Amino acid sequence: MHPPYYSAMRPLSALLGLSIILATGDSSAGSAALTAPTAADLATPAPPYRAPYQPTRDDEVLQEVPAISDPAVARMTQLRKAFNATPQDLRSAIALATAYVDYGRQVGDAHYAGYAEAVIAPWLAAQPVPSSVLLAEATILQYRHQFPEARKLLHASLNEDPRSAQAWLTLATLDMVQGDYTAAGKECVQVTNTADVALGLACSANLRSYTGHAAQSLALLAQVQAQGGAQSVGLRAWIEGLMAEAALRLGDWPLAEAHYRAALQLMPRDNFLLVAYADFLLDRLRPREVLALLAGAVQSDTAFLRIALAQAALHSADAARYTWIMAARFAALSARGSDFFGREQARFALQLQQDPQVALDLARRNWQVQREPWDTRLVLAAALAAAEPRAADEVLEFRRRVKLEDPIIDDLAQELRIAAGKLAGAKP
């Protein structure tokens, strides 16, 4: 059993069909069809430019790559060998694909989702697709934030194998990410029925943290931990992370921090946990600690955004360069046809580009896809910054309906009420 891949790292999303854009015009805008923020846009120094070059020394390091000394890498290599020896064997394919996805998720590197997809491709192409392959592909799609496609495969997988607790847990998590708490509740019951009470309890407890019962959530999760319900390190870290989140909902910062630290002690490199703890530190105005925390995680786009935010908060000399690189990374994603990675982009526009209009548009579009507290928070913050308080109405209504607890979101909602009131007063 694996912790579910919720809040996937980087949505890569659906690939477009081939699109050819013919751009004619001014040759100084030579690559007009591919866009990237200009240095001027970001008020950064002109990018240091270097044409393709020939290194001069053989020992010059050009690129960090996964090292064999890393046990996770060694394990993938071993599983790859086993798979290559018996490429028809579904079990070794699933083992390898799972190891790839786990590693990619841990280090925040989307390449591994692609490697995993290649491994299971022959089974995906043939009919009927085994339920384990449907589940593996669903997990990959969820990681890329292709939620409707992931959901479809999860249903198909459960149709084949209704006793797959992993599939139920993944589906429950997907519904929690998208704010369908009623469906998630039913799926958590299925997790209990198909796995064990502890995992089902963790699932339901997590759900409660989104619906106004964060204190209960914490108590239940503590019970799961105390009873040793989660056996693997990954699951224990996952539950610690959920406890940190529940504590955030309650505004209990020291408790949240204790749980983040406990989770990271178990899984020190986990990209999701690192980024969540970095967000916590940014909120607590501790950017210096973010730089220390994420020093080894620059390869992940989500982590890199937090580094750029920390640099900006510190007004460091490097801040503009980090912002520039972040923009270049978004531009590269955009060029490949990855259409939407809304949460990170909205935050980038709001906090680093200071473009509240664009941020609001991105945040609202993102909110149609995912509705975790951070997604809600971004819509409210962007609406406030853009002086368009009514643009957050739908989101505020959702917050009321599900009884979302969160002191930071409460403050934003209050400010929006005041802003809306002023606006109404100004335009009677």
Add this chain to the structure above:
Amino acid sequence: MRSPASPRPRRLGVNGRWRASLCAALIQGSPYAAAHSASDAYLNLSIRESAHGAPVIEGQWDIALRDLAFVLDLDADGDGRLTWGEVRRRWTEIETYAYRQLHFDAGPGNACSVEPRRQSIDDHADGAYAALFFEVQCAHAPQRLNLDYRLFFAVDPSHRGIFTLQSGRDTTTAVLSPQNASLHLAL
């Protein structure tokens, strides 16, 4: 193609060297030179007229070293640090591997070949790339060009080839994927 609302509304004008400018030497050393997102390669073709009026088709193909390391085991000592020496000693293999996945023709009876010219290293925002420079030579002066691209698709179907064609003042771009691996270009 893109979400209309992405926060990058303005365009980069860098004399067609957009990629190089994204790359930027600031990538050297930490903390910038790490791989990250999904796999992309950048295939740029440019067409100009030769002295006698025939089109000359030149290409630059930037392929991430980390992607090449995965398929060709470039990190010989397995220490996680890919050095220039480790890359340099395998250049021929890198070229052979890559060019096997890229084919051109200019229509029936007009075969084209890829003629490697030189290689370099090119820094991008997400790490160092092998830059392969080549020329496309066809039996007769081509009126059109068909391209078939298969790089990495067998090991990573999420790989994308970001294609740019520069011809005079025009720029054409496309995204090459397993579902869209061929291009038909009018010259």
